[in-house]
């Protein structure tokens with residue numbers, strides 16, 4: 585059968601998102617996304633139960649393994665279920681389902697295989713100053729380390745074609761996975777685009793999200809990842 589619309593799967597990594605997960609899943613449903621996989625990264629709250637009740641496919645990690653590991657689990661599951669396009673979407677309400685179409689369009693049209701969200705091409709209401717400074721610094725560091733020019737980094741809102749999702753290997757279990765995806769796209773010459781997105785920083789997201797201090801262990805993880813990639817090439 586020809587010309588079927590692509591099957592879009594949304595993968596939501598969620599760790600202790602009880603106050604937000606229902607709202608996030610309702611937003612996805614309202615915008616017509618039925619194939620939603622929530623990877624509960626061993627939350628200690630009702631994240632899994634609420635996600636199941638909302639109709640999502642829920643996979644629960646037996647222990648907390650980090651967002652990278654959670655996305656790897658969710659992407660593999662989406663591929664097994666026949667996804668054509670996989671969108672990664674945060675479970676804390678910072679992303680908007682209304683914007684998913686911006687990622688799907690270039691991939692469905694074949695102009696790119698990966699779409700990265702950029703809050704600096706879009707907007708980031710409520711973003712604290714320290715987050716802005718950390719992100720701008722991270723953009724420069726990543727440009728130097730990974731040799732890829734992106735206007736944003738560590739933005740969890742992205743989409744991968746089926747082919748790209750199969751080729752990109754995520755080995756970093758925690759936050760450096762975001763840089764690893766960029767490194768994989770660069771080295772495997774996978775065509776990509778950046779799309780403008782809104783990342784909402786409300787009180788909940790600010791309280792729960794990554795802090796300036798998390799930037800240091802993430803940088804350590806990125807450097808380890810880079811070293812491992814170099815050694816693997818030898």
Ligand SMILES: Nc1nc2c(ncn2[C@@H]2O[C@H](COP(=O)(O)OP(=O)(O)O)[C@@H](O)[C@H]2O)c(=O)[nH]1
Nearest residue numbers: 597598599625650651654674675676792793794
């Ligand atoms: N912090 C954290 N988030 C996780 C983990 N596993 C999955 N996540 C999810 O990853 C997403 C992004 O995390 P967050 O801390 O908000 O990062 P930030 O938005 O970059 O500040 C959220 O949807 C979390 O629920 C984990 O082990 N730790």
Ligand SMILES: [Mg+2]
Nearest residue numbers: 676678789793
């Ligand atoms: Mg967040």
